[in-house]
Amino acid sequence: MSSAWLDTILIVGSLLSATLAFIWVAYRVGSSGSAVKKGVEDFGAAAEVDVEHIFNDEFREELRNRGRLHFEKIIGENAMFLQQDLRLTTSQINEYMKQEITKTLQEAFVKYEESITDAKQLALESIQKTQVAVEQQRELMGQQLSNEISAEKKRSLERFENNMADIVNHYVLAAIGNQISLDDQLDYILAELERNKPAIIEDINAGN
Amino acid sequence: MSDESPAPRQFVLPDNLISFVDLSRVRRELAALDDSFYQAGLRKAGQPTQLSRSSRTLEDLASANQVSLLDAAHRAQLIATLDAFDKQAQQIHMSFAAEPSAKFVSHIIVWLRQNIHSLILLEIGLQPSLAAGCMVRTNNKMIDMSLRHRFFENRHLLDQKIRETYTP
Numbered sequence: 001m002s003s004a005w006l007d008t009i010l011i012v013g014s015l016l017s018a019t020l021a022f023i024w025v026a027y028r029v030g031s032s033g034s035a036v037k038k039g040v041e042d043f044g045a046a047a048e049v050d051v052e053h054i055f056n057d058e059f060r061e062e063l064r065n066r067g068r069l070h071f072e073k074i075i076g077e078n079a080m081f082l083q084q085d086l087r088l089t090t091s092q093i094n095e096y097m098k099q100e101i102t103k104t105l106q107e108a109f110v111k112y113e114e115s116i117t118d119a120k121q122l123a124l125e126s127i128q129k130t131q132v133a134v135e136q137q138r139e140l141m142g143q144q145l146s147n148e149i150s151a152e153k154k155r156s157l158e159r160f161e162n163n164m165a166d167i168v169n170h171y172v173l174a175a176i177g178n179q180i181s182l183d184d185q186l187d188y189i190l191a192e193l194e195r196n197k198p199a200i201i202e203d204i205n206a207g208n
Numbered sequence: 209m210s211d212e213s214p215a216p217r218q219f220v221l222p223d224n225l226i227s228f229v230d231l232s233r234v235r236r237e238l239a240a241l242d243d244s245f246y247q248a249g250l251r252k253a254g255q256p257t258q259l260s261r262s263s264r265t266l267e268d269l270a271s272a273n274q275v276s277l278l279d280a281a282h283r284a285q286l287i288a289t290l291d292a293f294d295k296q297a298q299q300i301h302m303s304f305a306a307e308p309s310a311k312f313v314s315h316i317i318v319w320l321r322q323n324i325h326s327l328i329l330l331e332i333g334l335q336p337s338l339a340a341g342c343m344v345r346t347n348n349k350m351i352d353m354s355l356r357h358r359f360f361e362n363r364h365l366l367d368q369k370i371r372e373t374y375t376p
């Protein structure tokens with residue numbers, strides 16, 4: 001599409017150049033005729049006699065043909081030069097546009113890549129911080145859980161140890177409480193009294 | 209009847225006089241007997257009379273202290289002694305898981321009077337949660353001789369056994 005547009009520009013430019021050259025040649029031819037007429041008025045009269053012999057119609061036609069050929073040659077050369085310049089300019093413009101676009105795109109890509117890298121770095125740092133925080137929280141929770149379990153275990157053991165005597169006593173009482181005769185316990189009770197005899201005597205004597 | 213005043217001797221409690229309740233009952237019985245003898249002395253000839261009976265405990269008390277219950281002076285002396293003893297008698301309280309038999313109580317009171325105090329009295333209580341053994345309470349002390357206390361004192365043995373059993 002851009003090639004068709006360039007061809008159109010070339011054709012229009014060629015036509016304009018040819019028109020301008022034709023106007024210029026006509027103007028020069030017209031102005032030189034009037035100058036000869038003013039400068040050589042004296043010779044004008046003399047030349048008028050022979051002018052018809054020198055510049056007859058054939059000679060004028062020959063001049064016109066030469067002028068036309070020269071004009072066409074100049075127009076063709078200028079058109080060719082213009083076409084070359086246009087092609088060169090177009091090529092340079094294309095190259096320049098290509099370089100600029102490539103440069104811009106590269107810069108954009110570099111910036112985009114930097115942005116991506118920064119975002120990636122930020123995301124990685126954020127993830128690392130989150131991982132560290134999660135790890136710390138996990139360790140803290142693990143430590144707390146371990147402490148709670150140890151404390152609960154200790155409390156359970158203490159409760160069990162404190163109530164162990166009552167538990168065993170309740171079990172013994174429920175299991176064989178009715179089968180323990182006091183007569184069978186007499187020796188045990190007398191032995192216990194004997195063991196606590198000093199304390200009982202001391203208290204009895206203190207009460208006297 | 210004899211008019212001789214009883215010789216001072218150490219007061220003795222029989223084995224079947226165990227508690228303050230027994231002491232009060234013997235005291236009331238002795239007073240009733242003394243009244244009975246007094247009423248009998250006041251009765252006119254030909255009137256019927258009925259002497260009160262003495263319990264085994266009273267007879268044992270009189271025998272142990274060499275007191276003649278037929279002698280008014282001896283009775284008066286014994287009443288005075290019992291009144292004085294009632295105010296200063298030492299007692300010990302023992303709780304058991306079940307109601308003890310008389311034989312069992314007799315063994316206990318004999319031991320107490322031989323080893324602790326010759327005139328001590330014993331109060332018996334019930335505490336079913338003891339399972340076995342007894343709880344002794346004096347004026348200022350409470351001594352737990354129950355199986356429960358023995359379990360508590362030796363709980364480390366059970367704890368040690370449990371740890372040995374469940375330690376991997």
